[in-house]
Each structure stands twice: as C-alpha cells, then as structure tokens.
Amino acid sequence: MNSFCHYRVDLGARSYDISIEAGGLDRVGEAMRGAVGDAGRCLIVTNTVVAPLYLSRVEASLSAAGWQSVSLILPDGESSKTVANWSLVLDALMESKLARNEPVVALGGGVIGDMAGFAAACYRRGVPLVQVPTTLLSQVDSSVGGKTAVNHPHGKNMIGAFYQPKLVWIDPLVLTTLDGRQLRAGLAEVIKYGLIRDAAFAERLKVLMPDLLQLRSDAIAEVIHTSCRHKAEVVMRDEREAGERALLNLGHTFGHAIEAITRYRRYLHGEGVAIGMRMAARLSEQVGLAPAGLEQQVVALLQAAELPVAVPSFTAAQWLDAMGHDKKSVGERLRLVLMRGVGRAQIVDSVGKAEITTLLDSF
Amino acid sequence: MNSFCHYRVDLGARSYDISIEAGGLDRVGEAMRGAVGDAGRCLIVTNTVVAPLYLSRVEASLSAAGWQSVSLILPDGESSKTVANWSLVLDALMESKLARNEPVVALGGGVIGDMAGFAAACYRRGVPLVQVPTTLLSQVDSSVGGKTAVNHPHGKNMIGAFYQPKLVWIDPLVLTTLDGRQLRAGLAEVIKYGLIRDAAFAERLKVLMPDLLQLRSDAIAEVIHTSCRHKAEVVMRDEREAGERALLNLGHTFGHAIEAITRYRRYLHGEGVAIGMRMAARLSEQVGLAPAGLEQQVVALLQAAELPVAVPSFTAAQWLDAMGHDKKSVGERLRLVLMRGVGRAQIVDSVGKAEITTLLDSF
Numbered sequence: 001m002n003s004f005c006h007y008r009v010d011l012g013a014r015s016y017d018i019s020i021e022a023g024g025l026d027r028v029g030e031a032m033r034g035a036v037g038d039a040g041r042c043l044i045v046t047n048t049v050v051a052p053l054y055l056s057r058v059e060a061s062l063s064a065a066g067w068q069s070v071s072l073i074l075p076d077g078e079s080s081k082t083v084a085n086w087s088l089v090l091d092a093l094m095e096s097k098l099a100r101n102e103p104v105v106a107l108g109g110g111v112i113g114d115m116a117g118f119a120a121a122c123y124r125r126g127v128p129l130v131q132v133p134t135t136l137l138s139q140v141d142s143s144v145g146g147k148t149a150v151n152h153p154h155g156k157n158m159i160g161a162f163y164q165p166k167l168v169w170i171d172p173l174v175l176t177t178l179d180g181r182q183l184r185a186g187l188a189e190v191i192k193y194g195l196i197r198d199a200a201f202a203e204r205l206k207v208l209m210p211d212l213l214q215l216r217s218d219a220i221a222e223v224i225h226t227s228c229r230h231k232a233e234v235v236m237r238d239e240r241e242a243g244e245r246a247l248l249n250l251g252h253t254f255g256h257a258i259e260a261i262t263r264y265r266r267y268l269h270g271e272g273v274a275i276g277m278r279m280a281a282r283l284s285e286q287v288g289l290a291p292a293g294l295e296q297q298v299v300a301l302l303q304a305a306e307l308p309v310a311v312p313s314f315t316a317a318q319w320l321d322a323m324g325h326d327k328k329s330v331g332e333r334l335r336l337v338l339m340r341g342v343g344r345a346q347i348v349d350s351v352g353k354a355e356i357t358t359l360l361d362s363f
Numbered sequence: 364m365n366s367f368c369h370y371r372v373d374l375g376a377r378s379y380d381i382s383i384e385a386g387g388l389d390r391v392g393e394a395m396r397g398a399v400g401d402a403g404r405c406l407i408v409t410n411t412v413v414a415p416l417y418l419s420r421v422e423a424s425l426s427a428a429g430w431q432s433v434s435l436i437l438p439d440g441e442s443s444k445t446v447a448n449w450s451l452v453l454d455a456l457m458e459s460k461l462a463r464n465e466p467v468v469a470l471g472g473g474v475i476g477d478m479a480g481f482a483a484a485c486y487r488r489g490v491p492l493v494q495v496p497t498t499l500l501s502q503v504d505s506s507v508g509g510k511t512a513v514n515h516p517h518g519k520n521m522i523g524a525f526y527q528p529k530l531v532w533i534d535p536l537v538l539t540t541l542d543g544r545q546l547r548a549g550l551a552e553v554i555k556y557g558l559i560r561d562a563a564f565a566e567r568l569k570v571l572m573p574d575l576l577q578l579r580s581d582a583i584a585e586v587i588h589t590s591c592r593h594k595a596e597v598v599m600r601d602e603r604e605a606g607e608r609a610l611l612n613l614g615h616t617f618g619h620a621i622e623a624i625t626r627y628r629r630y631l632h633g634e635g636v637a638i639g640m641r642m643a644a645r646l647s648e649q650v651g652l653a654p655a656g657l658e659q660q661v662v663a664l665l666q667a668a669e670l671p672v673a674v675p676s677f678t679a680a681q682w683l684d685a686m687g688h689d690k691k692s693v694g695e696r697l698r699l700v701l702m703r704g705v706g707r708a709q710i711v712d713s714v715g716k717a718e719i720t721t722l723l724d725s726f
Contacts (some may be wrong), residue, residue, distance in 0.1 A: 083450055094517050097687055125512065125523045126603075149488065154457050156532060160488045240489075324460055 003224060009144065009232045011239055014164040018144055018228050022217065024171040025057055028105075028132060029065030029174035036103045036128045036169035039066030043098055045089055046107040046114035047076040050134050053177050058107055058132065069105070070096045074112065078151070078264040081111045083159065086150045094128075103128035107193065109182070110142035110269060114157070117148030121163035129165040134174045136186025136220075137270050140193075140227035143168045145235040145245075151264060155322070156256040162240050170228075172220050180213075187212060187272025187305040188251075188277070190223045193230040195277060196247050197300065199343030201226055202301065206235055209304045247345045250337040251276030257322035261314050274307035283359050284338040289346065311363040319360055320353060328349035368588060372507065372595045372614035374527060374602055381507055381591050383529040385580070388420055388534040391468075391495055392428030398530035399466050399491045406461055408452055408479035409470040410439040413497050416540050422496065431466070433459045437475065437722065441514070443625040444474045446522065449513045452482035456490075466491035472498035472545070473505035473547055473632060477523070480511030492528040497537045499549025499583075500633050503556075503590035506531045508598040508608075514627060518685070519619040525603050533591075535583050543576075548633025550575060550668040551614075551640070553586045555595040558640060558661065559610050564589055565664060572667045610708045613700040614639030618684035618722035624677050637670035646722050647701040652709065657689030660705055674726040682723055683716060 005088040007018040019031065033039050037186025042062065046055055051073045062069045074085055093104070104127060106116035113131055120129035133143035175183070187209075194202030205212075211219035231248070238245040254276030258267055267275075281298040284290035299309050323334060334351045370381040382394065396402050405425065409418055414436045425432045435455040437448055456467070467490060469479035476494050483492035496506035512523025538546070550572075557565030568575075574582035594611070601608040617639030621630055630638075644661040647653035665672050686697060697714045 081445070087446055090515065090522055094515050094521060122522045122524060124521060125510070147488070152453065152457050158457060158487060159453055159483060159485045162488055298603055 007228055007232050009164070010236055014146075014239075016164060016166050016168065018168040018170065018232060020170045020172065020221070020224055020228065022173050022221070025054060025132070025174060026061050028058055028130075028169050029062040029067055031167060031169055032062070032067065032103065032105070032130055033065055034132065037101060040102050041068045041070070041098055042071050042103045042105055043089075043093055043095065044071040044105045044107055045074065045092075045112055046071065047074050047109075047112055047117070049076045050108045050112070054107065058105070060171060062105075068209075074115070078111055078259065078269060081149075081151050081264070082113050083150055083152075086115050086119055089116055091215055093119065093123045097125070098127060100124050100127055103130050105130045105132060106143075107132045107134065108138070108269065109133065110138045113138050113143050114147070114149050114160070117163055117165070118150055118160050121148055121161040126163065129163065131165045131168045131337060133168070133170060135178060135182050136175055136224075137182070139170045139172070139175070139224050140186060141189040141231060143170070144231045146227060146239070151260075154260065156260055156264075170224060172174040172217065172224055175215060175220060178215075179362060181268065183213070183215065184306050185268040188270035188302070188307055190227050191301050191305060192248070192250055192273065192277065193227050194301070195339060195342055195344040196250050196337075197230060197234075197343060198226075202342050205301065206304060213306065220343055224358070225294060228351060243347075246335070246347050247337055249279050250339070250345050251278075253323055253334065253336055254279045256317055258312060260322045261318050262312070267308075271308050274302045274305075275309060275311055278302060278309045279311060279334065279359065280338055282362065283336070283351070283355070284340070286359060286362070287338070287348070287351070287355060289338050289348070290340055294339060308310060313363075316357055316360050320356065323356070370591055370595050372527070373599055375545035376455050377509075377527040377602075379527060379531065380527050381533065383533045383584070383587055383591065383596060385536050385584070386534060387532060387616075388417060388495070388537060388576060389424050391421055391493075391532050392425040392430055394530060394532055395425070395430065395466065395468070395493055396428055398493065400464060403465050404431045404459065404461055405466045405468055405666065406452075406456055406459060407434040407468045407470055408435065408455075408475055408482070410437050410438065410443075410475055412439045413471045413475070416495060418471065421468070425468075437478070441474055441622065441632060444478050444514050444627070446513055446515075448484055449478050452479055453486055456482065456486045461486070461490060463487050463490055468493045469506075470495045470497065470651070471501070472496065473501045476501050476506050477510070477512050477520070480528070481513055481523050482524055484511055484524040489526065492526065494528045494531045496531070496533060498541060498545050499538055499587075500545070501550055502533045502535070502538070502587050503549060504552040504594060505630060507535070507591060507594045508599050509602065514623075517623065519623055521625075527602075533567060533587060535580065535587055536580060538583060541578075544631065546576070546578065547669050548631040548637075551637040551665070551670055553590050554664050554668060555636065555640065556590050557612055557664070558702060558705055559613050559700075559708040560706060561589075562704075565705050568664065569667060577667065577678070588600070606710075609698070610700055611708050613702070614643050615707050616686055616697065616699055617642045620682055621675060623685045624681050625675070630671075634671050637665045637668075638672060638674055641665060641672045642674060642722065643699065643701055645725065646699070646714070646718070647703070648700070649722060649725070650711070650714070650718060652701050652711070653703055657702060657704060676726075679720055679723055683719065686719070
C-alpha cells in the first residue's frame with residue numbers, strides 16, 4: 001500500500017484531488033496553496049474534541065506556508081449540526097471579512113465537514129472549501145462528493161447544498177486518537193461500499209476486520225483507499241444524485257429516521273446506518289428482491305465490526321413520520337435502496353406503507 | 364410591443380424561460396406545469412402586501428392546473444430578509460413535506476424572490492423554483508439570473524447561493540398596484556442597464572421617463588423587455604460572476620453600504636443603488652477614467668426618475684467598514700464598478716482607501 005496517493009474527482013470546473021498521506025497533516029498549508037491559490041487568510045472550523053489534538057499542527061502548517069488563519073471551535077456531535085451553529089460559522093466569516101477567494105478549512109469529522117462546507121457554500125454565495133477529515137467516517141465518505149448540510153429538527157441533512165471542495169486532505173494517522181465507537185461507526189460506511197457495489201471488498205473486509213478494529217495502519221489505509229475510489233467513481237458519474245449516487249444512501253432512510261427520532265443524541269450516524277442496512281436487507285428479502293440469507297450475511301459483517309444491529313422499538317407512526325421527511329421520498333411511496341445480494345444494490349421506488357409496517361412488525 | 368414574449372436563458376442543464384405577458388398571472392399554474400413537470404404540491408411564498416392583492420388569483424390558477432398549494436405569508440421589506448425568516452420558509456417546507464421535485468413559488472418583489480429562492484436552493488439541497496415577480500425592480504433585475512440570498516446584520520446578501528429558477532413569469536399588469544416609491548426604486552435598476560452597456564437605452568429613457576412614472580403600459584413593457592434582455596445576455600456569458608456579470612453591480616457597493624448602515628430601513632435597495640451610481644460616476648471622474656460631466660448626466664437621469672441623489676452623511680469609518688464587508692472586495696483594495704462614460708462600465712480593482720476618503724469628503 002502506498003503511503004501517499006491521489007484520486008482525481010473529475011467534475012469539469014469543479015474537479016479536485018483527494019490526497020491520502022500518512023503524516024500529511026503537517027503539509028496541509030502547502031497543499032492548500034496548490035489547490036486554492038496564493039496564500040491569504042483562511043478560517044479553520046473545528047470542534048472541541050479535535051482542537052486540542054490537531055489544531056496547533058494545522059495552524060503551524062498553514063502559517064509556515066504563508067496563510068493567516070483564524071479558528072472557530074464548535075461543540076462536538078451530530079446534535080450540534082444546526083442552523084444556529086452554521087450561523088456562527090457565518091458570523092466568524094463576516095467578522096474576519098474573508099474575501100471571495102479565501103478558503104474555509106473544515107478540520108473534523110462529518111459534522112464539521114457538513115456544517116463548515118455548507119457555510120462555505122453560502123458565504124458570499126461560495127468561497128473555497130478544503131476538507132481535512134479527522135474521523136474514519138469522514139475520510140471514507142462525507143468529505144468526498146460535495147454534499148453539505150445541517151439538520152432540521154424534523155429531518156437530517158434537510159437544509160444544505162451540493163458544494164464541492166477544492167481539496168480533500170486525508171491523513172490516516174490522525175485516526176490513532178479516534179474513539180473506538182467513532183471508529184466502528186466509520187466502518188459502517190466502509191461496509192456499505194461492499195454491500196452496494198463490491199462483493200469482493202465485502203469478503204476482504206471479513207479478513208481485515210480484526211486489524212481494522214486494532215487500527216492497524218495497513219488495513220486502515222487499504223479501506224480508505226478503496227472507499228475513496230468507490231465514492232469518487234459514483235460522484236463523477238452522478239454528481240447531483242439524479243440516479244446512481246442514490247445507491248450510496250443504502251440504510252440511510254432508516255438510519256436517518258433512527259437519528260432524528262432520538263434527536264441525534266443516542267446513535268452515531270454510522271450506527272444508524274448499520275441498523276438501517278440490516279433493515280434494508282430484511283426488506284429486500286421480504287419483497288422478494290434478494291434470496292433468503294442476505295440479512296444474515298449483512299448482520300454478520302456488521303457484528304464483526306462490533307456495530308449495533310438491534311432495531312429500536314419506535315412506534316410505526318414515529319418511523320413513518322420520520323421517514324416521510326427523508327429526502328429520498330417521492331410522493332406517497334418511499335424511494336429506498338435495497339439489495340439483490342451483497343454488492344448489488346438497487347433503487348426501489350415502489351415501497352408502500354404496508355410493506356414498511358410489515359417490516360417493522362417483524363422486529 | 365408584443366403583449367407576450369419569451370427570453371430563453373441558456374445555461375445548459377440550468378436553462379429556463381423568462382415570460383413577459385400582460386395578464387399572465389392567471390396562467391401561472393399552466394406555465395408551471397410546462398416548466399417543472401406534472402402538477403403536484405407546491406409552496407407559495409409571498410408577503411403581507413402582495414397576498415391581499417394577488418395571492419388568491421395565483422392560488423386559483425395553480426388549482427385550475429392541478430396543483431395543490433400551501434402559502435406562507437412573510438413580513439414585507441428588506442429588513443425582513445433575514446436568516447430567521449429564511450428559516451421560516453424551511454419550516455413551512457418541512458411542515459408540508461414537499462418532495463424533491465415539487466416547486467417553491469416566489470410571489471413578490473426582490474426580498475421574497477431572494478429569500479424564497481435561497482430556501483428553494485437549500486431545502487433537500489435544491490427543489491424547483493418559480494419566480495413570479497411583482498415589483499418593477501424584481502421584474503427587470505432580481506428575478507432573473509439565479510442570485511439568491513439573505514442579509515447578514517453586517518452586510519447585504521452575504522449569505523446565499525447561485526440558484527437558477529425553472530421559470531420567471533412576469534405579468535407587467537401587476538405593477539398597476541405598485542407603490543410609487545417602489546416603482547421609482549425599480550427605475551434605478553433600469554437606468555443601470557443604460558449606464559453599464561446601452562447608451563442608446565439611456566437616451567431613450569429620458570424620453571420614456573414621464574410615461575414610466577405614470578405607469579403607461581407600453582413604456583413599462585418596453586423597459587421590462589430591454590432590461591430582461593440585458594440581464595439574460597450578461598448572465599448567459601458569466602453565470603457565476605467570474606467577470607462581466609460584476610458590471611451589474613454598478614452603484615451596489617456604495618448602495619449596499621447605505622442600506623446596511625441604515626439597517627435596511629431607511630432606503631429601498633433601488634434608492635441605495637441610485638445614490639451609489641451617482642457616487643460611482645463622481646469617482647470615475649475623480650480617478651480620471653471618465654471625462655468631466657459624467658456625474659451630471661447620471662444625476663439628471665436619476666432625477667428624471669425622481670430618485671434620491673443626496674449622499675447621506677455617514678462617517679468615513681462607517682462607510683469603509685460597511686464597504687469592506689461587501690462581496691466585491693478583494694483584499695485591501697476595493698473592487699468597484701466605474702464608468703468610462705454612459706454605457707461603458709468597467710471593473711476597477713485598484714481603488715484604495717485614500718481615493719474613497721477623497722470621494723466622501725467631496726460630498
């Protein structure tokens with residue numbers, strides 16, 4: 001496995017590189033000059049967990065490359081991904097009077113990336129964005145592809161923009177400080193790529209899982225590489241989710257409902273997705289799309305990653321209301337991502353409430 | 364002058380029509396089906412002034428064409444163009460659970476168009492937007508071109524998105540109920556097209572002005588047509604304001620400062636722009652770009668439209684602070700739109716604070 005690697009996300013005028021480099025955190029200032037242009041001012045957005053660990057290194061790297069940075073430290077956690085905190089990022093941008101060509105640096109996990117990204121998309125109708133993801137989930141998924149958003153009290157990621165970064169700068173070594181629960185949550189999105197489009201990768205994950213849970217660097221680097229390649233391929237083919245990109249939402253309609261009903265406080269995003277993928281697997285069997293046994297395969301993989309698979313006992317009304325708010329819905333029928341088997345996801349438009357109720361009753 | 368006319372704004376996948384039709388308000392439901400697709404649900408966003416005049420006609424037209432509409436009525440005026448009110452639009456969208464393919468209809472002036480447009484851009488990362496502008500300013504300028512935004516307490520339009528509508532549906536007859544001050548404010552943006560890129564139109568406006576102030580329908584239709592044509596041409600060449608489109612900001616850096624310093628309560632946008640164009644004209648003379656006499660020509664045209672031209676007496680610090688927040692700034696130097704003469708605007712990057720101070724002192 002190379003210790004340094006680039007993927008080019010080719011989107012015409014919105015193209016950018018994903019760089020994966022062990023120890024790269026100390027080179028972000030230099031890389032940003034290459035991706036954004038002459039060093040000027042920038043705003044770093046990070047959180048209370050990441051700041052004590054990595055902010056000073058990033059500031060030093062930026063300063064060495066000629067950048068003048070201001071930092072904004074927000075609370076940690078999905079429950080902080082709100083319009084109110086997004087508004088604080090905009091206040092900080094206004095306060096520092098950043099110009100149109102001066103970047104926002106998102107240093108953190110998916111919450112920081114989504115919120116800082118959406119602020120960068122909106123401030124002056126768009127300033128450059130650099131993603132420096134510090135969790136496994138954000139390194140393998142959310143930092144790539146340009147989806148930015150905040151949550152509405154009644155639905156996850158309901159307020160946002162498609163807004164591509166100028167650079168995604170991944171240092172796998174920052175994961176050494178990652179909390180075990182956060183690591184496992186990130187593995188849910190890694191498993192997702194296997195379930196959607198790469199059965200061989202799903203097989204490989206079974207072998208790698210013990211090493212991944214131990215944060216062995218070779219195994220971690222391998223799954224970051226494979227995941228970023230899958231994400232980049234899908235995004236290049238369908239940037240704005242007119243079709244194929246929706247496959248990446250496997251497990252997310254159920255998962256978002258789980259997160260929203262528990263007000264983003266009980267489950268990490270990846271945990272919701274893990275349970276959601278299990279539910280999607282059972283529903284795929286139930287509607288006759290997948291042969292019997294799929295759910296068992298999915299559960300085995302999730303359990304190998306020590307992820308939760310128990311479906312929480314909400315009322316049917318809670319489920320349906322939360323799922324009705326999901327972005328994937330089209331009219332009365334739900335649009336869901338189901339599976340014909342491992343590695344073969346498919347969008348299904350025709351799922352009715354009765355089928356969902358049957359599914360919920362079965363748990 | 365035709366009573367019905369289309370302009371096509373050709374922007375690839377984001378192309379759309381501007382339709383100008385006397386009495387067209389009663390046909391908006393049908394037109395929306397053509398531009399957006401099968402009739403479903405939609406959200407009408409309007410304000411307390413427009414709703415009693417035109418909302419029921421729009422609702423009737425939508426209903427006749429098969430649309431189910433919900434309406435949200437917001438306060439009137441630039442001071443209501445806030446994150447808080449934008450958030451109310453998003454709450455209404457969540458409440459009505461609009462799907463990704465169901466449109467937002469902005470029925471009102473520039474404030475409603477900007478705010479509803481920005482909400483449409485962000486809800487589910489973008490739903491279709493239909494602009495039904497009801498003021499002269501929004502018919503000739505803000506409804507076309509995809510700029511949406513809300514104001515930050517420290518700067519106008521600082522939070523927003525480039526987001527093109529699916530249709531701009533203009534009925535000049537709705538202007539018959541327009542307040543005289545609003546009409547004159549709209550004329551400032553009409554005059555702007557003449558000053559920027561069409562000296563013959565500026566001449567023609569001198570002739571038309573008495574008829575325009577009387578709301579004579581032929582004259583009004585003529586300036587809407589010419590203005591929309593200019594706006595569409597510029598937007599097609601430079602959708603995201605990388606270059607030429609910035610010319611449309613003539614007078615706006617000064618104008619936005621005037622609006623912001625007075626908290627969006629004392630001047631209408633067009634009034635700020637009128638005063639700002641006068642200031643830009645004097646500065647153009649001062650820096651030797653334009654021959655002496657330009658300011659006088661500009662003032663004469665603005666006064667013919669009964670627009671204010673007196674520069675308010677803020678302190679230099681107030682001016683510079685407000686202008687420093689303007690989106691048109693690049694680093695320490697201001698980027699301003701100046702004129703070489705009537706019909707010949709030019710972007711100037713090199714204006715320093717000393718030149719601004721000299722200008723301010725001269726009033």
